[in-house]
Amino acid sequence: MFAGAVLSQADCIIVGSGIAGLATALRLRQSGLDVLLVERGAVGKEASWAGGGIVCPLYGWRYPEPVMRLAARGMRTYPAFIESLSELSDIDPEFHPSGMLILDPFEQGEQPTELLDWAKRQNQTAEISSAAEHFPHLDDRMALWLPDVHNTRNPRLLQALNQAATRMGVRIVEQTAVQQILTEHERVVGIETTSGTMHAPRVLVAAGAWSGLLTPGLSPASVFPVRGQMLRFDHSPANGLPTILMEDGVYLIPRRDGSVVVGSTVEHAGFDKHTTEEAIRHLHAKAIALWPNLAHAPISHQWSGLRPGTTDELPYLGAHPEISGLFVSTGFYRNGLAMGPAVAEIMANLILSRPIDLDLTDYRLNRPTTYGD
Numbered sequence: 001m002f003a004g005a006v007l008s009q010a011d012c013i014i015v016g017s018g019i020a021g022l023a024t025a026l027r028l029r030q031s032g033l034d035v036l037l038v039e040r041g042a043v044g045k046e047a048s049w050a051g052g053g054i055v056c057p058l059y060g061w062r063y064p065e066p067v068m069r070l071a072a073r074g075m076r077t078y079p080a081f082i083e084s085l086s087e088l089s090d091i092d093p094e095f096h097p098s099g100m101l102i103l104d105p106f107e108q109g110e111q112p113t114e115l116l117d118w119a120k121r122q123n124q125t126a127e128i129s130s131a132a133e134h135f136p137h138l139d140d141r142m143a144l145w146l147p148d149v150h151n152t153r154n155p156r157l158l159q160a161l162n163q164a165a166t167r168m169g170v171r172i173v174e175q176t177a178v179q180q181i182l183t184e185h186e187r188v189v190g191i192e193t194t195s196g197t198m199h200a201p202r203v204l205v206a207a208g209a210w211s212g213l214l215t216p217g218l219s220p221a222s223v224f225p226v227r228g229q230m231l232r233f234d235h236s237p238a239n240g241l242p243t244i245l246m247e248d249g250v251y252l253i254p255r256r257d258g259s260v261v262v263g264s265t266v267e268h269a270g271f272d273k274h275t276t277e278e279a280i281r282h283l284h285a286k287a288i289a290l291w292p293n294l295a296h297a298p299i300s301h302q303w304s305g306l307r308p309g310t311t312d313e314l315p316y317l318g319a320h321p322e323i324s325g326l327f328v329s330t331g332f333y334r335n336g337l338a339m340g341p342a343v344a345e346i347m348a349n350l351i352l353s354r355p356i357d358l359d360l361t362d363y364r365l366n367r368p369t370t371y372g373d
């Protein structure tokens with residue numbers, strides 16, 4: 001924590017310490033900017049902590065193409081991102097190639113060639129096979145096998161990012177809510193917070209599901225919370241799940257220590273982060289049906305998080321169309337962990353006025369959804 005006058009000025013202020021905020025802060029600091037990151041609660045404890053850490057969209061072929069474009073870029077960027085993080089932090093994000101088996105991939109009328117073509121476009125290895133080849137108890141159900149899919153233990157990833165950013169000199173202020181973006185003559189000049197005014201010529205809003213409450217032109221109808229509930233079976237050698245296994249939107253993720261994370265629900269419940277007995281019972285029953293080894297494993301944790309949803313499922317990424325110096329990086333919905341490193345690179349270059357090699361038109365703030373309503 002930093003106090004007093006030191007806080008009042010920076011080259012760039014970032015609002016929010018999820019993966020979008022922290023990873024961009026680190027990049028900007030590595031390019032020499034004095035970065036102040038302001039977080040309402042504790043660092044990295046919202047959606048980026050709550051998520052499953054699968055570094056690939058679920059049923060990726062069902063998303064609009066611009067979502068997959070960013071996610072695929074994220075997936076390509078991950079190994080180098082994890083490698084560079086390991087030089088700056090001694091916390092292991094447990095990034096590992098678990099692969100992912102998706103049961104009944106054709107349930108919405110897809111054709112096998114469609115899925116294989118989709119995988120080819122992403123440069124991803126994919127096989128259509130019988131689930132029994134991987135899990136004999138699942139009989140001869142059809143499955144899509146994606147052997148290259150990785151998962152990361154995202155709470156540790158956020159801790160590693162926090163440590164790396166702090167060591168590099170990003171100034172992080174916790175327990176401080178940003179109340180307003182300050183502008184003068186259509187140019188950003190800083191922020192008003194619960195700890196006073198802070199000044200910077202550049203401000204990035206990366207406030208997750210709360211971004212619509214803060215960003216001029218966006219609104220709670222543009223970016224909104226979508227609750228996801230999760231549970232975790234603790235480490236047990238008997239758990240032994242070899243790969244991510246998914247059926248009908250419920251996924252089981254093997255962590256490297258033998259624990260299994262199960263998710264998730266998709267609920268529109270406002271900013272309410274309670275878990276419900278009904279959802280946990282549903283996830284528990286599905287998990288045991290899919291992987292009976294978990295039948296006697298105790299649930300060690302249950303939690304929920306708020307994904308930053310948007311009406312068209314696309315993120316909002318880029319420079320603000322009306323306020324110079326203001327940037328936005330939000331709306332990552334179900335894929336923010338997968339997209340994170342790629343988005344950080346793009347946003348850092350944009351903020352630094354460096355060339356970027358991605359057309360951001362599809363992600364612009366003032367696209368015809370709910371901007372300025």
Ligand SMILES: Cc1cc2nc3c(=O)[nH]c(=O)nc-3n(C[C@H](O)[C@H](O)[C@H](O)COP(=O)(O)OP(=O)(O)OC[C@H]3O[C@@H](n4cnc5c(N)ncnc54)[C@H](O)[C@@H]3O)c2cc1C
Pocket residue numbers: 015016017018019020021038039040041042043044045046047048049050051052053054055056176177178179206207208209210211214227228229230263264304305306307308329330331332333334335336337338339
């Ligand atoms: C249950 C669940 C499972 C998921 N699984 C996956 C997955 O397997 N793979 C994947 O890629 N993605 C997954 N996601 C999605 C992913 O977690 C999100 O898209 C991503 O974490 C969003 O990151 P973010 O930085 O935008 O938001 P967040 O991580 O929510 O960070 C935003 C931060 O901004 C802070 N903030 C908000 N308002 C203010 C303010 N006024 N002042 C200061 N600070 C403020 C918040 O406190 C928060 O810390 C999952 C999400 C959930 C909930």
